[in-house]
Amino acid sequence: MGRLMQGLRNLSIRKTFILYMFVFIMAAALVSVITVGQAGEMMNRLFLKYNPSYTVEDINNPAVIYNIEKINTDYSPRDQRWADFLRFLDSWSVPIYFAGSIISAALLFYRNKLEKPIKLIRNASENITNHNLDFHIHYDCQDEMGKLCESLEQMRAALDQNNKMLWQAVEERKRLNAAFSHDLRTPLTVLTGYTDFMKNYIPSGKMPTDQIVSTLDKMSNQIMRLKQDVDAMSAAQRLEDVQYKLDHVEMASLTEQLQSICDMFTQGKRFAVVWDIDLTVLHAKVDANLIIRVFENLMGNAARYARNHLEIELRFIPEYLILAVHDDGYGFSPADRKKAFVPFYRGEHANSQDRHSGLGLYICKTLVEKHGGTIDISNNETGGATVQAMFRLG
Known part of the structure; x- marks a missing residue:
């Protein structure tokens, strides 16, 4: 019945x-x-x-x-x-x-x-x-009205997802702007101090030439730092326009490109590089360019902190391609693990001569999420850090 x-x-x-x-x-x-x-x-x-x-x-x-x-x-x-x-x-x-x-x-x-x-x-x-998307449409008939309700529910879900993504992008832009503004304060303060110092002492002739040249060099370094930060900020904002495109990629060719990039980053380094490749299929539907960009940023960080050993892992699990980079460096401190993906965060072990932008992991996280995946950081049991990116297969 x-x-x-x-x-x-x-x-x-x-x-x-x-x-x-x-x-x-x-x-x-x-x-x-x-x-x-x-x-x-x-x-x-x-x-x-x-x-x-x-x-x-x-x-x-x-x-x-x-x-x-x-x-x-x-x-x-x-x-x-x-x-x-x-x-x-x-x-x-x-x-x-x-x-x-x-x-x-x-x-x-x-x-x-x-x-x-x-x-x-x-x-x-x-x-x-009324811009309220926190509801669901459920109608358990499979007639035309049921299909219409189902389509409307799919539209609602898509709008809700797009709304959340838009809100997330706005919040991310706010955090990025806040981090950028905070990062600009130091060089601007230094430049202001040097400018006031030179305005006070150069007209009176109390500042020797060599000190003027030294101060100008320091100001030039700060200007260069500002330029690098502005370039980094522009690159970070362009990430919002990145659209990933899935293609059937030959895994042997992708692996060869990644190894070539690794050689470029490790050239002249004294640590050993080990590849752990376990690819069960010859072709996969991924965005090779996006994966390469993520790998470049991961290698930039790993090559900066590795001491004697660096391992790169590439393998498949159901529905995902795993790309992991292990190094034997300092590892992540508790503060690093909280702020690693925050724009312009350079880590507790960064020094003043290391002028990386602090955007590497932020860029990786943004690109991996665009590919439908996730990225995680952890410390190795024997010391050092691991960054693992999971890319969803098409």
């Missing part, structure tokens, strides 16, 4: 409307036949009550004979009302029943097939108009 009811609920709107009309019209026809038949029979009984009859017995044709000249239609008031009602039923019951069946079928069809989904769609439209 449950399957039958569910099957009826899943009928298309057209078929359901035809079914409702057929059932109600057939019911109206049946009730009409019964009503007209009963009304006619009762009218005959009433007629016989006032008009006696006699029977002519004929072997071939027995019949009831009325004296037409003496037909009595002078009914009592009560019987007259009853006779009028029966004549009304005989004349008007059929159109009344059919009209009533059509109206009832339409009302029942609307209540069972249209009322709930229309209400759901109207409420969803009002919520979306």
